[in-house]
Amino acid sequence: MIKLEIKKTYNKVNTSIIDVANYIVKTYGATSLIRLQKLCYICQGIYLAAYNEPMFDEDFKVWVNGVSCEELVHMLQPNIGIITTEDIECSSDCFGKEYAVKEDIDDKRKHVVDDVVNVFYDNSSEELSFFTSTQLPFLITPKKQIIEKTNIAKYYKKLLTSSE
Numbered sequence: 001m002i003k004l005e006i007k008k009t010y011n012k013v014n015t016s017i018i019d020v021a022n023y024i025v026k027t028y029g030a031t032s033l034i035r036l037q038k039l040c041y042i043c044q045g046i047y048l049a050a051y052n053e054p055m056f057d058e059d060f061k062v063w064v065n066g067v068s069c070e071e072l073v074h075m076l077q078p079n080i081g082i083i084t085t086e087d088i089e090c091s092s093d094c095f096g097k098e099y100a101v102k103e104d105i106d107d108k109r110k111h112v113v114d115d116v117v118n119v120f121y122d123n124s125s126e127e128l129s130f131f132t133s134t135q136l137p138f139l140i141t142p143k144k145q146i147i148e149k150t151n152i153a154k155y156y157k158k159l160l161t162s163s164e
Contacts (some may be wrong), residue, residue, distance in 0.1 A: 003089050010016075011077060012057055013053065013054055013055070013056060013057055015055065015102070015106070015109060016056050016057065016058065016071075017040055017056045017058040017069055017071060017076075018072070018074050018075065018088060018107060019056070019075075019102045019105050020040055020043060020055060020109065020113060021036050021040060021054055021072060021083075021088055022088045023062055023104070023105050023110065023113055024036060024039055024040070025083055025084060025085050025088060026085045027113075027114075028117050028121055030053075030082045030083060030084045030085075030105055030115075031083060032074050032081070032082060032084065032111055032125050033072070033077065033083055034065060034066075034085065034128070034129060035123075035125040035126040035128055036076075036083055036123070037066075037067060037068055037069055037072055037073070038062075038067065038071070038118060038120075038128035038131070038132050039117060039120060039121070039128070040056075040069065040072065040073065041060050041067045041069075041132055042116050042120060042128075042131075042132065043055055043113050043116045043157035044060070044149075044152060045058065045152045045153075045155065045159075046112050046115070046116055046156055046160070047109065047112045048149060048152055048153035048156060048157075049153055049156035049157040049160050050112065050146060050160065051160070052153070057107055057150070058070075058071045058072070058148070058154075059142060059146045059147070060114075060147045061141075061144055061145060061146055061147065062142065062143050062145060062147060063140045063143070063144065064137055064143075065129050065133075066112065066128075066129035066130075067132045067133070067147065068134045068135040068140070069136060074108070076088070085157060094136065096106060106161065108148070135155055136151070136155050137151040137152045137154075137155050
């Protein structure tokens, strides 16, 4: 059963968006940076709703092509086109912060990622961009601003409870 309580702030977690992105690419194959960001955003939303804590600490911002995570873009943008596990493993520096890519993520995170990817992986980057940019957290956040995790949690909790 999903708790309906929404936290105002969240504790730091030991998993980064890079770890989640690496798991997606390693498990499901190479993909575009845009698609990878949208899948990570949906994973974050479902995880926040289900467990009332973030899957990873990094934030998403509102950009022209939908939700975007600066850390993921900064690390992987030089790899124009399709992102592979080698691209992720070779990208370890982000805004002066070292990222050591974990070999794996915990089972709770894997379960959410697997569910999200199984539902959305066949969608194109454009379809995922449309899906995420028509959601309330995106729409109420000014351009180039961080989408608050509490807003993401509220939105996805409503999605999950309405689908039960």
